[in-house]
Every structure is written in structure tokens, then in C-alpha cells.
Amino acid sequence: MTLIDRSSLHAEVVARLRTAIVDGELSPGSRINERELCERFGVSRTPLREALKVMASEGLVLLLPNRGARVATLTRADIEDTFTVMACLEALSGELACAHITEEQIAELRALHYEMLAHHARRDLQAYYRLNERIHHMILTASNNPVLIATHAGLALRIRRARYVADMPRDWWDQAVREHEQILDALVRRDGAAIAVLLRRHLERKIDIMADSTGMAPSDADAAKTSSAA
């Protein structure tokens, strides 16, 4: 593992710690050993601790006073609650995008949509996810509301671990693609009310798929109990 660029150490450490957590390199609920992470990143404890505090305020890390840090766990309720809020935010983004999006952006969005259709046809789930993400993000961007974009990004980060699940029922996937077509159509018609409804339903339908899938921790409290065995 390469050592960190010394010029903006704090930001680098935050970024790498975030990546490590979001990518599951540091498993949910696991204890974070400061000394160990320092060695791994090649930095002293000061910037690492600063990073931990930032991550805690982002909700990716749990800080137990005098007892160290722990990677935050996601309960099923956390995921559902987060997605409910994200669905609402994306609905708003679509609504705003209808008012602000340019013809060029719509053209690009259509291109991305066809690319996504290609991945769907090939059953390439990973590639599909990537395009899907780019499309949603492009609508967010077209909302022209930086606060909305940042708020969404903050929430997306926390559930990223759970968002992209391996098993997606075939019929669900087909339906999602159809929904995307309707969403694009509403955008072209600049029908804000319609796209808001479509986006929200689209996202809320995803909740069940996600939460059902991978083994979720029962809760932060329970995880803390079992791990420290205190």
C-alpha cells in the first residue's frame, strides 16, 4: 500500500478511510485500531483521529468515548430510512431538473439510457449499476441545487455498501428498466410532477430488494455488545 501524499494529509486520510469503509475493506462493526491504521496509512495519529471524527459526523464511524472507534453497522431500518429520504430527494431533483436541464443534457442522458439498455440486454449487472448510477447522478446535477446534490451524496455514501446487491430478481430488473424509460420520457416532456412521482416510486421499489439481500447487522447497539463482549 502506497504511502500518502504529504501535502493535504488530512483530506487524504479522510478519503482513504472513507474508501476503506465504503468498499467494505473495514468490515461493519469491527473495531478500529488507531495504531494499526496509522501504520497502514503511514501517518501519525493526529490526522487519523481528525479523519475519524469527520467520518463519525458523516455517520460512517461510531465513536465510543475512551473506548475507540468502530465501523458503523447498517441495520435494515437504517437502509430503509435512508432510502426513503433519498427517494424524496431524487424526486425533487427530477422536478428541478425538468426546469433546468438543457437539450444537450437530455441527449446525453438518452445516450446513457441506451448504453444501460445494452448492459441490461447482456445481463451485465455491474455495468448496468454503473450506468444507472450515472443517470441518476446526472439528473441530480441537472437540478442545479448544490445543497440537494451534497445532501444526496452524503446519504448515498452511508448505504453504498448495501446498495449494489448481487442478486436482483429478473422481473424486478426488467421493471426498473421500463421505469427508467418513463422517467426519461417525463424529463423530455418536462413534466416535473410526473417525474417526481416516477422517481420516488422507482427508488422506493428498490428498498425491498436491498434490505432483503445481504446479511444485515441487527443493530448498532447489539453489534457493540457482541463485539466488545463487555
Place this chain on the structure above:
Amino acid sequence: MTLIDRSSLHAEVVARLRTAIVDGELSPGSRINERELCERFGVSRTPLREALKVMASEGLVLLLPNRGARVATLTRADIEDTFTVMACLEALSGELACAHITEEQIAELRALHYEMLAHHARRDLQAYYRLNERIHHMILTASNNPVLIATHAGLALRIRRARYVADMPRDWWDQAVREHEQILDALVRRDGAAIAVLLRRHLERKIDIMADSTGMAPSDADAAKTSSAA
């Protein structure tokens, strides 16, 4: 100024720094001198710097690498964008609250509403604001979605400085009170769709009042230039 409790220094410093910024004790755009603040809080630079980094991730502070920290300024666009998102979140909270709120909570909400009416009748703006805030927060709480509550709180914090303005046009105030009555009514009827529309409109109407009022900084960039003017 009392020195800080030494048991949870970092959290205390974050809380006090946040209060200082939100209450306008530290004026927007002004430079933050670490040494000076350390003396004021009676702590060393380490916990203060940790707090600054957390505040930066919250958006209350701007960190210029190697050039210190600055209290974030609010542009009119920031306020409008933030309120647009908050309006959407509160609409969702009302919708969810319709499904979860108990009869007892509705009774309490009605009591708060009458208290607020009293303050409105007396033209006691400060007291009105406090009640208004409690009512909105109670609906948020009744949504039973901690993520939604936390997200809303994070945004509310940033614009708190601008939210409660001194001059509120009489007709606007009267209208706001009428809207509150409709909102309460929708809640009683458990009409989620209606309350969502009402709450969103209610909040969005507030945007104009707020942004028009107090002297807003033109932008962060401009404010940085005229730095020492604070």
C-alpha cells in the same frame, strides 16, 4: 467564560464552536484564529482543530489549506437551495407522520398550535418562532425516520442564522398561521398527500421572506476577499 468540562472535550468544543457560529458570535466570513479560540475555550489546539474539521464537514466552516479556517458565509442562493431541500424533507415528514403519529401526539400538537395562535395574537414574533419550530420539529419526530430527522437538522443548522428574521410582513404572518391550521387538519385526517403539499408550499413561501431580509454575503469567494472586515 467558563472553562470546558474535561471529560468529553472534543464534543464540548464542537458544541460550543457550533453555537458560536450559529448564534452569530463569530460573524460569517470572518477569519478564525486558532490560538485565540484556544484561549477563549481554554483548550489546546488539538481538540479545536478536530472540531474545526467536523464543522467544515457540516458546512459551517470553510477550510483553506495552509491558510486557516473561515466562518462560512451564506449566499442568497445557499439559503434558497437549502430551504428547497428542507421543504421537500418536511413534506415527507408530514406524510410519514400521518401514518405514525399517535392521538396523544396530535393532542399535544393542537395544544402547541393554540399556544402559537396566542403569540400570533400578541404579535410576539420571538415566541411565535419558538412554537413554530417546536411544531415543525414534532411533526419531524412523528415521522419516525431518524435519518430524515438528522438530515433536516443538519440543514437547519446551516441556515439558522438567516431563518428567523426580524421583519415579517403582517399579511404573510397571517397566511402562515392559516396554513398551520390546514396542516394540523390534514394531520388529523391523516391525509398524507395533502399534508405533503401543504407543508412544502408553507416552507417554500418562507424562502422569499428570508432571502429578501438581512444583508446576505454575495458569495463565499467575495467574502473571502473582504475578510478582515469582520
Place this chain on the structure above:
DNA sequence: AAGGTGAATTTTGAATTCAAAATCGACGAT
């Protein structure tokens, strides 16, 4: 006199140090 140059000072960023709290482990009592 105006503008630029460079050393002194201040301020920031990060490592180190120091103290307190928690964890671990051995020993002894029941």
C-alpha cells in the same frame, strides 16, 4: 515615492509526548 525583495514573525499542519482510562492477565480467596 512606488514597488519589489527577503528576512523575521506568525500561523498552520502534523508528529511526538504525556497523562488518564480501559483492557488484559496473574494471583489469591472462596
Place this chain on the structure above:
DNA sequence: ATCGTCGATTTTGAATTCAAAATTCACCTT
């Protein structure tokens, strides 16, 4: 043999120290 207690070790929290960057300001040049 198990539980509890006391001391050693580790880990955390915060102050201090050290180095690098930026700012200030006197001085020099034109």
C-alpha cells in the same frame, strides 16, 4: 474450579513540540 481483585500493559485523549508555509514589514532599488 471459579470468581474477584490488583497490578501491568495497551489504548485513548489532549497538550506540547517541531517543521513548513504564509504573512508581515523593513529595507533596498529604481
